[in-house]
Amino acid sequence: MVANTKEVKAKDMCVKRSSPEEKRELSFKDEICVGCGICEQICPVEAIELGDIGAIVRTGAEVPKISIDENKCVLCGMCSVGCPADALEFKLDDISIKEMDEYPSLIKSAEIDDDTCIYCKACETACPREAITIARSLPDRSKLVTGEIEIDKNTCISCGVCEEMCPADAIVMEHHEPTSVDPTVSSDIYVDKDKCVYCLICRKSCPVDAIKAVCRSCSYGDYDLKPEDSEIEGSSFIDDESCINCGWCKEICPVDAAEVKKPFKGELSIDQDKCTTCGACVDICPCDVLSFPKPAESGQIPEKVFKDERFCIYCGACGKVCPVEAIDVKRTDVNYTPTKSKSWKNKMESLKS
Amino acid sequence: MPKHIVSGLKYLTAVELIRDGYNQKEVAKILEMDRSTVSHYLNGRNLSWNSIEVAEIITKFCPRDFLTLTFALLNDSEKTRIIVKTCSKKEFHATVEDSCIGCGLCADTCLMNAIVLDDLKAHIDSEWCCGCLMCGDVCPTNSIKISEEKNGC
Numbered sequence: 001m002v003a004n005t006k007e008v009k010a011k012d013m014c015v016k017r018s019s020p021e022e023k024r025e026l027s028f029k030d031e032i033c034v035g036c037g038i039c040e041q042i043c044p045v046e047a048i049e050l051g052d053i054g055a056i057v058r059t060g061a062e063v064p065k066i067s068i069d070e071n072k073c074v075l076c077g078m079c080s081v082g083c084p085a086d087a088l089e090f091k092l093d094d095i096s097i098k099e100m101d102e103y104p105s106l107i108k109s110a111e112i113d114d115d116t117c118i119y120c121k122a123c124e125t126a127c128p129r130e131a132i133t134i135a136r137s138l139p140d141r142s143k144l145v146t147g148e149i150e151i152d153k154n155t156c157i158s159c160g161v162c163e164e165m166c167p168a169d170a171i172v173m174e175h176h177e178p179t180s181v182d183p184t185v186s187s188d189i190y191v192d193k194d195k196c197v198y199c200l201i202c203r204k205s206c207p208v209d210a211i212k213a214v215c216r217s218c219s220y221g222d223y224d225l226k227p228e229d230s231e232i233e234g235s236s237f238i239d240d241e242s243c244i245n246c247g248w249c250k251e252i253c254p255v256d257a258a259e260v261k262k263p264f265k266g267e268l269s270i271d272q273d274k275c276t277t278c279g280a281c282v283d284i285c286p287c288d289v290l291s292f293p294k295p296a297e298s299g300q301i302p303e304k305v306f307k308d309e310r311f312c313i314y315c316g317a318c319g320k321v322c323p324v325e326a327i328d329v330k331r332t333d334v335n336y337t338p339t340k341s342k343s344w345k346n347k348m349e350s351l352k353s
Numbered sequence: 354m355p356k357h358i359v360s361g362l363k364y365l366t367a368v369e370l371i372r373d374g375y376n377q378k379e380v381a382k383i384l385e386m387d388r389s390t391v392s393h394y395l396n397g398r399n400l401s402w403n404s405i406e407v408a409e410i411i412t413k414f415c416p417r418d419f420l421t422l423t424f425a426l427l428n429d430s431e432k433t434r435i436i437v438k439t440c441s442k443k444e445f446h447a448t449v450e451d452s453c454i455g456c457g458l459c460a461d462t463c464l465m466n467a468i469v470l471d472d473l474k475a476h477i478d479s480e481w482c483c484g485c486l487m488c489g490d491v492c493p494t495n496s497i498k499i500s501e502e503k504n505g506c
Binding site for chain 1: 462
C-alpha cells in the first residue's frame with residue numbers, strides 16, 4: 001500500500017509519496033503563508049485545515065497557519081496552484097508543477113522596468129512584504145555645482161565660525177592647543193571642494209572677510225554643468241518569494257515603471273455597523289489594504305476600517321479572520337493558465353464566490 | 354512450499370504462452386528462466402502435480418486475491434504482471450471519469466502498471482487491467498469505473 005510520509009521542520013512541513021515511477025512532494029513554508037485559506041477551500045479531500053489564524057498572527061504563536069493531514073492528502077497539487085502567495089509548492093520528480101504546462105497556474109506577476117524607473121524608492125518603502133530592493137548610485141555632489149572659493153590664511157583669525165556654519169561640513173580647521181612656541185589655535189584651514197556647494201554662508205559669516213567665494217551655478221550653471229553628471233543609476237529587484245502582487249509598487253510609482261498582474265478580481269465589502277474595530281483584519285492583510293482612519297477634524301467620527309481596494313488581491317484572509325463576519329470578500333474572476341483537465345478547471349472556477 | 358506454488362504458476366503461464374504462439378526460447382525470456390527448465394516444465398518434469406493444482410486454484414481466485422497472492426509469492430512486479438495477465442481468464446473494461454484530479458494514487462497502487470497519467474487524468478489500459486479494483490479503492494474522487502467484459506465463453 002502506498003503511504004505518505006511527512007516531515008516537519010519548525011512551522012514548515014513537507015508531505016511526500018514515492019513510487020518506482022514517480023516522486024510527489026508538497027512543501028509548505030509558513031513564513032510566506034498569508035492565512036487566506038484558499039488551500040483549505042480547494043483541497044479535494046479535506047486534508048488541509050486553516051488554523052486559528054487570528055490568534056496565530058496576533059500573538060506570533062509558534063504553530064503553523066495551516067495543518068496538512070498526510071493520511072488524507074492524495075498529493076494532487078491543487079492547493080499549491082490555488083495559493084496566491086506560493087507558500088505551498090508541489091513538485092513531481094523534483095520539478096515544480098509551475099513549470100509544467102498541463103497544470104494550470106494563477107496568472108500573477110510584478111515587474112519593474114529599469115529603463116523607466118527613476119530609483120525614487122517609493123515602491124521599496126511602500127511594499128507591504130518588503131519584497132523590493134532598489135539599489136542606486138547618486139551623482140557626485142561636486143559635479144552638480146560650480147564656483148570658486150578661497151580662504152586668505154593671512155587674514156583668517158582661526159575663529160572657526162565658518163567651520164561651524166558650513167551646512168555641508170566642507171570646511172576643516174586643524175585645531176590645536178596654543179603653546180609658547182606656537183601661539184596659534186589652528187595650524188591650517190581648508191575647503192573640501194568635493195563637499196562645498198558654494199552657498200556662500202562662510203563668506204557672509206566670516207567676521208574678518210577672509211573668504212572669497214563665488215557661486216556660478218545660477219549664472220553659468222547651464223554651460224558649466226554636464227547633464228550626464230546628474231544622472232542617477234541603479235537597478236531594481238523584486239523577491240518573487242515575498243511578492244504578493246498587491247499593486248502598491250504600481251500605484252505609488254510616479255513614472256509608471258511597475259507593472260502588476262493580479263490573480264483575482266473581486267469586491268471587498270465591510271459592514272461598518274458590525275465591525276468592532278478589533279483590528280484582526282488590519283493585522284492579517286498581506287497587502288496593507290486595510291487601516292484605521294484618523295478623523296479629519298476633531299469631533300468627527302470616521303468609518304471604523306478604511307479600505308483601498310487598489311491594493312487588494314481578494315485572497316479573503318480578512319474575511320476569514322473577522323470574528324463578527326463584518327467582512328465579505330467576493331472573487332468574481334480568477335486568472336489562470338488553461339488546462340485540459342475538467343476537474344482542475346472546475347476547481348479553479350470554484351474559487352469564484 | 355511457496356517456491357513450489359511459484360513453479361506451478363510459471364508452468365501454467367508457460368503453457369498459456371506456448372498456446373498463444375510463443376516458442377520455448379521466448380517463454381524462457383519472458384519468465385526469466387533457463388530454456389531447459391521451460392522444456393522440463395512443459396514436459397511435466399521437475400514439478401509436482403500438486404503444485405500445479407494449487408496454482409490452478411489460485412488463478413481462479415477473485416482477481417485481487419490472485420494478484421496480491423502472486424505478488425506476495427514472487428515479490429517481483431514484472432513477473433507478477435505477466436503471470437496474472439496470461440493466466441487470468443477474465444477481461445475488464447476500465448473508464449476514468451472527468452472528475453479525476455490526476456493525483457496518481459491509482460497509478461502508484463496498480464500492481465499491473467496499467468495506469469498512466471496524461472493531462473492530469475488517469476488512463477487505464479484495459480489490456481493490462483486485471484480487475485483487482487484496488488485503484489478504485491484508493492481513488493479520492495471515485496472516478497474509476499471497471500466492468501467485467503462478458504465475452505460469451
